[in-house]
Amino acid sequence: MQEIRHESVAPTRTQRLASGGEIDAHRHDDHQIVYAGRGTIAVTTDAGSWVAPATRALWIPAGTVHRHQAHGELDLHLVGLPTTENPLGLDEPAVLSVSPLLRELIVAYTRDPDNDSPPRLRLRAVMLDQLALSPEQPLHLPVPTDPLLRELHDVLRADAADNRSLDDLGRQIGASARTLSRRLRDDLGLTYPQWRTQIRLHHALILLADDVPVTTVAHRCGWSSASTFIDVFRRAFGHTPGARPVT
Structure with missing residues (x-):
C-alpha cells in the first residue's frame, strides 16, 4: 500500500516542475490553491482527475489526498489557506476560472512567501476577494x-x-x-x-x-x-x- 505523506501546513511558494514531473500522494490540514502559470497541471484524487491550463486554478480542500503531475514545463504556484478561510465555500476539489487580475495576484503572492509586509497582506486580501468571484469550471474527469x-x-x-x-x-x-x-x-x-x-x-x-x-x-x-x-x-x-x- 502506498504511503501517503501528511503535511500539516499547505505551503505557499513557487516551484518549477519538468514535463512529466510528479508530486506524490499527500494531504494537508489546510486548504490549497494550485495554479500553473505555465504548462498544464493534473491533480488526481480517489474521486477522479482535475486538469487545469494557465487560465484555470485548482481548489484542494483540507484533508484531500492528492497528487500532481506536470504536462509541459510547469511554473507551479501554491497558496496555502487555513481551514478558517474558504472564500468559495467548497468542500470538494474544483477547477476555478482565473482572470488576468487573479493570475497576477497569485503569481505576485507566491513569489516571496516569507514576506509578511503590510503591502503583501493587502495583496492577499484582494486575491481572496477575487477567488470568491471565480466560477467553477467543468474540468473534472470523474472515476x-x-x-x-x-x-x-x-x-x-x-x-x-x-x-x-x-x-x-x-x-x-x-x-x-x-x-x-x-x-x-x-x-x-x-x-x-x-x-x-x-x-x-x-x-x-x-x-x-x-x-x-x-x-x-x-x-x-x-x-x-x-x-x-x-x-x-x-x-x-x-x-x-x-x-x-x-x-
Missing part, C-alpha cells in the same frame, strides 16, 4: 464506481480517438448500450456523449501542454476536424486551444 463503467473508462482513456458506438463498446465489455447508459446516469449523472467529451478534453489539454499541433490533437482525440475541436474547446474553456496567457 466511476461501477465495475463495467471502470472497464469502459479504461478503453476510452487508452484511445481517446475511439469513435465506436456505445453498442460496439458494450459488446467488447459484455454489456448492452442501454445498461451502460443507465449506469452512467446513476453513477456519474452524465450521458455517454458528455462523458466521452470530458475524457477527450482532458486528454487534449495534456497534448496541448506538450506542444502537439492543434490539428493533430483534434485527430488524436477523435474529432472529425480541427474546426469542430476548436469549437468544443472554446465552449468549454472560453478560449481557443492555441491561446496562451501573457507571461
Whole structure:
C-alpha cells in the first residue's frame, strides 16, 4: 500500500516542475490553491482527475489526498489557506476560472512567501476577494464506481480517438448500450456523449501542454476536424486551444 505523506501546513511558494514531473500522494490540514502559470497541471484524487491550463486554478480542500503531475514545463504556484478561510465555500476539489487580475495576484503572492509586509497582506486580501468571484469550471474527469463503467473508462482513456458506438463498446465489455447508459446516469449523472467529451478534453489539454499541433490533437482525440475541436474547446474553456496567457 502506498504511503501517503501528511503535511500539516499547505505551503505557499513557487516551484518549477519538468514535463512529466510528479508530486506524490499527500494531504494537508489546510486548504490549497494550485495554479500553473505555465504548462498544464493534473491533480488526481480517489474521486477522479482535475486538469487545469494557465487560465484555470485548482481548489484542494483540507484533508484531500492528492497528487500532481506536470504536462509541459510547469511554473507551479501554491497558496496555502487555513481551514478558517474558504472564500468559495467548497468542500470538494474544483477547477476555478482565473482572470488576468487573479493570475497576477497569485503569481505576485507566491513569489516571496516569507514576506509578511503590510503591502503583501493587502495583496492577499484582494486575491481572496477575487477567488470568491471565480466560477467553477467543468474540468473534472470523474472515476466511476461501477465495475463495467471502470472497464469502459479504461478503453476510452487508452484511445481517446475511439469513435465506436456505445453498442460496439458494450459488446467488447459484455454489456448492452442501454445498461451502460443507465449506469452512467446513476453513477456519474452524465450521458455517454458528455462523458466521452470530458475524457477527450482532458486528454487534449495534456497534448496541448506538450506542444502537439492543434490539428493533430483534434485527430488524436477523435474529432472529425480541427474546426469542430476548436469549437468544443472554446465552449468549454472560453478560449481557443492555441491561446496562451501573457507571461
